[in-house]
Amino acid sequence: MRLALGPRGLRARIVLAFSVGALLVSAVLVATTFGLARSYLLDQRESAATRQAFTDADVLASRLSTAGSEVGDELVDLVPSGGADVVVSHDGSWYSSRLDLGARDVPAALQELVAGGSAGTARIDTPTGPHLVVGVPVVTAGVQFYEVAPLVELQSALRTLTAVLGAGALTATAAGAAFGVWASRRVVQPLEQVAGAATRIAGGELGIRLPPSEDPDLLAIVASFNSMVDALSSRIERDARFVGDVSHELRSPLTSLTTSVEVLGARREELSERGRAALALVEDELGRFRRTLDDLLELARVDGAPVEESAEPVSLSALVREVLARRGCPPELVGTDADEVTAVRGDKTRLERAVTNLLDNADRHGGGVVGVQVRRADGAVQVLVDDAGPGVPPAERERVFERFARGPRAARGSLPGAGLGLAIVGETASGHGGAAWISESPVGGARLTLSVPGAAP
Amino acid sequence: MEVVAPRLLLVEDDDHIRLPLRWALEDEGYDVAEAASGEDACAQVAVAAPDLMLVDLMLGAMDGFQVIREVRRSHDLPIVVVSARADTHDIVAALEAGADDYVTKPFQVKEVTARLRALRRRAAGDRPTELVLDADPAAPLVLRPERGTVHRGEEQLPLTLTEFRLLCELAASAGRVLSRQILLERVWEHGFFGDERLVDVHVRRLRTKVERDPGAPTLVVTVRGLGYRLDRQ
Numbered sequence: 001m002r003l004a005l006g007p008r009g010l011r012a013r014i015v016l017a018f019s020v021g022a023l024l025v026s027a028v029l030v031a032t033t034f035g036l037a038r039s040y041l042l043d044q045r046e047s048a049a050t051r052q053a054f055t056d057a058d059v060l061a062s063r064l065s066t067a068g069s070e071v072g073d074e075l076v077d078l079v080p081s082g083g084a085d086v087v088v089s090h091d092g093s094w095y096s097s098r099l100d101l102g103a104r105d106v107p108a109a110l111q112e113l114v115a116g117g118s119a120g121t122a123r124i125d126t127p128t129g130p131h132l133v134v135g136v137p138v139v140t141a142g143v144q145f146y147e148v149a150p151l152v153e154l155q156s157a158l159r160t161l162t163a164v165l166g167a168g169a170l171t172a173t174a175a176g177a178a179f180g181v182w183a184s185r186r187v188v189q190p191l192e193q194v195a196g197a198a199t200r201i202a203g204g205e206l207g208i209r210l211p212p213s214e215d216p217d218l219l220a221i222v223a224s225f226n227s228m229v230d231a232l233s234s235r236i237e238r239d240a241r242f243v244g245d246v247s248h249e250l251r252s253p254l255t256s257l258t259t260s261v262e263v264l265g266a267r268r269e270e271l272s273e274r275g276r277a278a279l280a281l282v283e284d285e286l287g288r289f290r291r292t293l294d295d296l297l298e299l300a301r302v303d304g305a306p307v308e309e310s311a312e313p314v315s316l317s318a319l320v321r322e323v324l325a326r327r328g329c330p331p332e333l334v335g336t337d338a339d340e341v342t343a344v345r346g347d348k349t350r351l352e353r354a355v356t357n358l359l360d361n362a363d364r365h366g367g368g369v370v371g372v373q374v375r376r377a378d379g380a381v382q383v384l385v386d387d388a389g390p391g392v393p394p395a396e397r398e399r400v401f402e403r404f405a406r407g408p409r410a411a412r413g414s415l416p417g418a419g420l421g422l423a424i425v426g427e428t429a430s431g432h433g434g435a436a437w438i439s440e441s442p443v444g445g446a447r448l449t450l451s452v453p454g455a456a457p
Numbered sequence: 458m459e460v461v462a463p464r465l466l467l468v469e470d471d472d473h474i475r476l477p478l479r480w481a482l483e484d485e486g487y488d489v490a491e492a493a494s495g496e497d498a499c500a501q502v503a504v505a506a507p508d509l510m511l512v513d514l515m516l517g518a519m520d521g522f523q524v525i526r527e528v529r530r531s532h533d534l535p536i537v538v539v540s541a542r543a544d545t546h547d548i549v550a551a552l553e554a555g556a557d558d559y560v561t562k563p564f565q566v567k568e569v570t571a572r573l574r575a576l577r578r579r580a581a582g583d584r585p586t587e588l589v590l591d592a593d594p595a596a597p598l599v600l601r602p603e604r605g606t607v608h609r610g611e612e613q614l615p616l617t618l619t620e621f622r623l624l625c626e627l628a629a630s631a632g633r634v635l636s637r638q639i640l641l642e643r644v645w646e647h648g649f650f651g652d653e654r655l656v657d658v659h660v661r662r663l664r665t666k667v668e669r670d671p672g673a674p675t676l677v678v679t680v681r682g683l684g685y686r687l688d689r690q
Contacts, residue, residue, distance in 0.1 A: 251561075255564065
């Protein structure tokens with residue numbers, strides 16, 4: 001049954017337990033009630049029939065004591081109450097008040113008992129229903145007197161009782177099930193509350209707490225849930241503060257360094273050959289350090305957060321053209337749809353960084369940018385960057401969007417970039433409700449795609 | 458290049474930044490005075506009347522915001538803010554306080570000097586000498602681009618140089634919508650990636666000075682999704 005129905009939920013189990021419990025209890029009650037009522041009614045009937053039989057036997061005995069009276073005649077006159085019939089055995093002959101009743105209907109055991117001089121009862125089944133046979137020895141007349149009383153009425157009374165009790169049991173079971181539904185709802189409701197709160201917290205509403213409960217059983221859950229959320233949000237705050245502090249702590253010395261190197265750069269001619277070479281190296285490394293720090297802080301700040309606050313209409317075509325122009329790329333490198341259809345709602349700075357990172361990636365790992373396209377496709381605006389590299393094998397395509405994933409050719413220190421560029425592209429895409437992926441470019445190399453939902457035209 | 462070197466007050470409490478920055482700015486042709494604290498900066502502005510200010514937001518007891526507010530009481534000189542955080546509300550708060558533009562650390566000195574140069578540029582010539590923006594008979598609003606003044610009735614309004622140039626740009630295209638991008642390019646000389654919050658905050662500041670009711674602006678109106686428009690009254 002369990003297999004057929006599959007795994008059950010908490011609610012179903014509670015309802016089932018309540019119904020089965022109610023069924024069991026009412027079944028026991030019904031069985032006991034029925035047994036007691038039946039034996040009580042039978043006893044009542046038996047003692048009434050016995051009393052009647054003794055009375056009738058006395059009447060018969062007194063009549064038979066009158067001289068000249070025959071058993072058969074007297075039997076006809078004897079009309080016992082309650083529709084009972086009479087069978088009499090006298091000197092080995094049997095007399096009956098009804099034609100279809102006779103010696104064969106009196107059980108042999110009872111005959112023996114009465115013949116022995118004691119009274120007794122026995123139950124028999126006849127074609128007209130169950131009957132009670134009461135045997136009374138009338139010693140004075142040498143007669144064994146049997147009265148056969150019908151039990152049909154008792155039977156129907158018991159049937160009615162059975163029906164009533166059965167209906168009662170069914171009602172009790174149904175009531176148990178209903179109570180189970182109510183109780184399970186009571187049990188599950190706080191769980192649903194917790195689940196709802198957890199969902200909202202996961203969605204970023206860190207201010208959500210469960211309302212205090214008066215139920216002592218729920219107090220512990222509510223308290224520990226709320227303290228968990230407290231711990232979580234304070235941790236998130238701490239992380240955010242840490243990022244801010246790191247940002248400040250690193251940016252200040254970096255500013256000092258950058259500015260000092262600029263002052264040095266203005267005095268390049270005053271330096272020796274070796275000094276100039278060293279300065280060039282410092283300038284390069286400083287640029288790389290700055291980019292990596294920017295990437296790191298950007299990732300920590302963004303971290304998949306949705307773009308909403310700073311969302312504004314941005315034309316990706318114009319943005320890509322601008323980025324390419326700033327990098328000194330030839331304008332014929334880019335093919336775009338009209339600015340109007342490539343508008344998205346987003347954060348210009350983050351999108352610019354993502355596009356820059358796509359181009360940087362092509363330069364560093366893909367042997368240079370071969371072509372850039374901006375187009376509208378299926379309601380989204382896509383920026384496609386094709387490179388001249390060997391492409392990325394399908395197994396690697398997911399991994400390159402992970403943090404600190406570096407291309408196979410990026411041996412330590414040989415090429416700039418800390419492997420954060422494409423992670424930022426991925427985060428930016430998902431932050432805008434879009435996606436980023438790698439495929440094969442028609443001209444051979446890799447094709448990186450940044451896709452962002454288009455603004456309503 | 459100007460004959461007289463523009464005088465620049467550099468407000469920065471970190472010696473390791475102030476010193477090389479001073480050298481680099483001097484290399485770019487500025488006459489640099491230094492202030493290592495907010496109080497020092499306010500004192501120097503009062504005495505030396507510099508042409509430009511470069512202010513770090515994180516100073517000691519008196520922070521950059523206070524310095525800007527204090528200086529703005531009596532000076533219209535361009536103020537550029539230096540901030541270590543680009544994404545916080547600090548930027549908007551500094552602009553609200555009266556700053557004209559900002560750069561984030563780490564920056565290149567060329568970026569800073571480009572900003573400063575843009576802010577010092579005088580409104581280009583070939584402009585009418587007098588423009589009545591609001592013909593309210595009791596207190597007309599009159600812009601005089603040549604003289605660099607705006608009057609409401611008899612009173613001269615204390616617009617900063619940047620607010621004045623923003624008003625000139627809007628007035629020159631009165632009745633037409635100017636996008637934030639266009640205003641950024643013309644007033645701040647920022648490119649495509651300029652921060653449009655600059656325009657929004659400056660328009661807000663401008664309104665408090667030129668509108669009859671800054672809460673319900675009728676002179677400089679926002680055109681949702683497009684930009685701003687100046688309607689002559």
